[in-house]
Amino acid sequence: MSHTISLTLRMLSDWHIGAGTGQHGRINRQVLRDEEHQLPYVPAKSLNGVWRDGCEIAARALDADADPGGSQIWHAWVEYLFGYQPTSPSAEPRETPAAPARHPRPAALCYLGPLRFPGDLGQAIAGNPRLRDAVTFVKPGVAHDPVTGAAREDMLRFDEMARSGMTLEGTAELPDELSEEQLGCARALLWAGARLVEGIGGKRRRGSGRCRLDLGGAGLPPSGDDLARWTASPVPPPIPEQPPAPDSAERRAAGDGWERVVLRMTLETPLLAFERTVGNLVQGRDHAPGWMLLGPVLQRLDSSAAAAAARCGDLVVTPATPQVDGAQGRPVPRAFERAKDSRNVYINRMVEGTPNGKAFKRVRKGYVSGSANVAVETPGFVLRMHNTIKDELQRPTEALGGVYVYQALAPGTVLVAEVRVRRGILDTGWWKSLDGRWRLGRSRKDDYGLVSATAEPVDSTPESTPVMSGERLRVWLLSDVLVRDDRLAPSDDPADFARLLQRAFASAGAEGVELAPVLQERDRRPTSYEIARTDSWHRGWRLPRPVLLGFAAGGCLTFEVKAGHVGADVLAEVERSGIGERRGEGFGQIRINDPVLMNKVPTGTSERRDEPADTPSRPAVHRLSAVDPGYAGARLIETAAWRAEIWRLAEERAAQPDKVLGSLISLSATRLNALRRLFGHLDEESEQLKARITRLTKRWKAPKTTASICTLLAENDVWETLKFNDRDGLCLTVDGPDVLPRELRAEALRSLLSACLAAHTRAEAHSGEAHSEEALV
Incomplete structure (x- = not known):
């Protein structure tokens, strides 16, 4: 169990942590507000930066006092607690040409979200717009001419400020791998750094953002005498990840059928599942890929049999997609098109072709349910601006990243995934260990990636219809599919996809099946598919992984069965296990002859945006007494x-x-x-x-x-x-x-x-x- 530290930030003056936006004609800079209550808060990233600066000052003094010769043991503790990210050669020249390369190290100190108003205060304020407006005020300001000392023309500005006297609270955690002696060193350094935190947010060197950071919890805070006499312990080394080999003696024989568990995750903070970077914008995916979930699943199962099963394809973690109508959402088929002049008119090109008289365009985003009532639903996103401060200039610089923006899934979004394991491999009730809080995605140590997960077993199996020779087989890609050609190179050829599907049918018991892609008359291509690229990072190796190219989720392909017979049990087995490479990481999930593809789009289908803020009704707010926090x-x-x-x-x-x-x-x-x-x-x-x-x-x-x-x-x-x-x-x-x-x-x-x-x-x-x-x- 992690060691918890309670954080209390007392604002001694008016403060401003900006959202990077303003209101035209009224406010030049707005205060950052949360999505749930629309109240100011202190992001964990902002606190982490000033807290680290304080700990670096304390470490420099402690190292000089402990060993004037140059010992850096307390500085090593700073890097252990707050992480280490090597700078680029163009940003920071290396001191010696022969300096050894250093790998990035993740931070051991993690936050349970940002710092917010304590207790029921935020809930009480959120229900009254006049009280909500009273939390902030607008402060005018001008720019002065450095020569004359007078106010410059056309330089009047209005900044939104949060009021002084407020107290914000949060929680941080230290890993449970620390011994008592090491835990004492970490707490002592954090306490010393907290005492040196004097300001936070914008204009803090001109009087704004004056604050005091107090820590609470077991063993905190130490006294000054204890800190002066403390002897630093060595920093614990990174824990190597050495999963067991597939042929481990603990591997169990698989039985018939699959055990299926629905994993439902509610985002407590925004989730940033990296997709690509455009300029200074880091775009996140609209779902959590299976490769992001596999590591946490294996860590919670804590079983060598589970790790071996994942390598053999006997354990599959599907991508976590937004919930649609209470079930796991499926990527909208690329065969769906929407009328350009009406957002509620859809067609299925696999069944209806291309009608005359109306202009249609392909639907590339969104999710649908597997029910007859088709509704294209798109999850909500949040945009948050951050910056990287250069210590010497105390300003954001382009060399260190400067100002950047994260586009992440909005908090409150519900994601649903499936964890499938062949029967007999894991102990009964293995899914119970999946319940709890998870940390996923980028920047999960502070303001992002905190999710609440619950697991529930299901027994229902989707019905499949046998496919006879001469009939058509329609494949709907529920996730990216990795296919290789005869030379083992990544392929986007439907003929290679057909051969892969034939091998999957043969492994499931349907040998002799021959498939041929069906081409459209218009462009001589199989129906509606695209290519996806996945750039990923291996955290255990601390190195980038190979770029993965394959068929994108949502693609639809049509094949004709030239020979053989595919039974319903074979189709169900292929759908459960997946096809292609990296199936344990969620790649290769497909649906064959799904009713959504076989029928016309129902009349009345509409596009709607997910409302992540649709949380349970707020309880009645009681007024605070003198003993209540806040x-x-x-x-x-x-x-x-x-x-x-x-x-x-x-x-x-x-x-x-x-x-x-x-x-x-x-x-x-x-x-x-x-x-x-x-x-x-x-x-x-x-x-x-x-x-x-x-x-x-x-x-x-x-x-x-x-x-x-x-x-x-x-x-x-x-x-x-x-x-x-x-x-x-x-x-x-x-x-x-x-x-x-x-x-x-x-x-x-x-x-x-x-x-x-x-x-x-x-x-x-x-x-x-x-x-x-x-x-x-």
């Missing part, structure tokens, strides 16, 4: 929301200042402005305030005016005057409805009177100008 932040937010509402209502009442000022509206401008002297004393006791009013108006010799002022400032209910009726709706704390009216009464009265006096003065000025114009006429 209470201080809730008080800060509700106070800001009340002030914003006070200012808005004061401007509304200022439209008719006579209804607020009453008979005082007839006073001269000098006497009305004299009331501003009382604004700093509105929070005093009633009698004391009345005495001040009497002294102020003593020379006016107008007892009725004095009484009216006393009534307005000391006796009237300002909340009734403002018509502030939704006070309870803007409260997050239990004592908010009682405390806030008392604390903000003076501020509310001051805002109301200031707005009304200003409006009355403007009205008098406009009236005077109108009279002057009439006199001139």
Whole structure:
């Protein structure tokens, strides 16, 4: 079990972690917000960068104190905890030409997502747009001319800032491979680095983003004396991955049939399954490939028999595709085409051909279910911007990657895969070990790749119809298929695909089957298929793997059975085991003569986008008490929301200042402005305030005016005057409805009177100008 560290980040000043976007005409830079609650948060990547800087400073001091001769043991701990990525030669020249090459090392410190508002605070704020808006404010700024020191022309900007005083919480983990002594070293270094974290986010060197990082958990934090006396232990070496050979003595004989388990994974954070890089955009796939899931599956099964079965094709992990209508989605057949002028008109070219009178285009993205009600569904994505900071310049630089964008599957998306094992190889109930939290894809140590997985066995087997000689066989590729020609080179020739399928039928018991590709009259090609390229990385070897070329998922091919007979049991066996190479990694999954391909597309088929935010209904939010986490932040937010509402209502009442000022509206401008002297004393006791009013108006010799002022400032209910009726709706704390009216009464009265006096003065000025114009006429 991993060792957990709780993280508490206290924001001591206003802070800004940007989304890389703005609002035209209103905000130049927006604060990064989450998808679920639309609230600011601190990404784990941002915290990881400043925390690593702090640990590097601490390690440099500890290494110099422990061994002035140049020992780097604490620096080695920094690389173990935060990972090591070698820089390119163009970015960082090597110190010595003969320096040995170093492989990348993954980080041992992992985060369970970003840092968010604690407890139920985020849930409580998300349900009220006015409270949500109170979390941030807009801060104006200008650029100064370095020569004159004055503000430059056309350089006014508006930045969105999150309020100070907020507390955000998160969790990090250390691996369980560490001994007690090594765990103490890691905790000590992390604690020292946390003490050196003073700012985070943009403009942190100009006062924004001041913060304090506190750690909690078993063994944390150590005292300063403990840290000074600590003796560093050697860093644990990387654990080599040495799976057993296929002929291991622990391998068991396979029985008849397959055990099938449905693996359903819900994304807690975005999932980045790398597909390709375009400029500074890293594009992710719309599914999790089987080669991404095989390693975690074998790790959780922890069985040499399972590893040997995967090498022999007796264990198959299919790609995890988005859930459609409660079942595993299948890639939309390339034989499907959609009308260009109507997104809800589809045809199946395998059955309907190409109709005249309408323009159609091939559907290349999306997933469908295996039911009769066909619906093309596309999963949702999120775009997040990141950057790499160069230590010397403290800015993003192109040499180190600069600014880059990740396109990842949105959190809340449900992916479904199948794990198939031949009967008798694994122990009963083996699938139970697959339940739990997984980390998948790129950047899974911080903000990406955290999924919650559940496994459930299924017994249902899709029905298959035998295929006789002379009939046609339609193949639907549910995943990429790797095919080789006679020279063992990757092939995209349908004839090689036919020979591969013939061998698969023969292995399943149907020998003598001969297949021939069926070509279309229009382009003399088999129906609708494309070529896929897979670039992958072997984490165990820490080296790139060969590029894989094959038939792309969703492709549809038609073959004619020239000779032989393919029974239903043979078709089912081939569909379960797959064809081609790397079947254990999810390649080679096919469906033969599926009803979706054999029939016309049902009328009413539509395209819809997956709604990953369609989570269970939110529970009733209770107000926070003084003992609940996030209470201080809730008080800060509700106070800001009340002030914003006070200012808005004061401007509304200022439209008719006579209804607020009453008979005082007839006073001269000098006497009305004299009331501003009382604004700093509105929070005093009633009698004391009345005495001040009497002294102020003593020379006016107008007892009725004095009484009216006393009534307005000391006796009237300002909340009734403002018509502030939704006070309870803007409260997050239990004592908010009682405390806030008392604390903000003076501020509310001051805002109301200031707005009304200003409006009355403007009205008098406009009236005077109108009279002057009439006199001139």
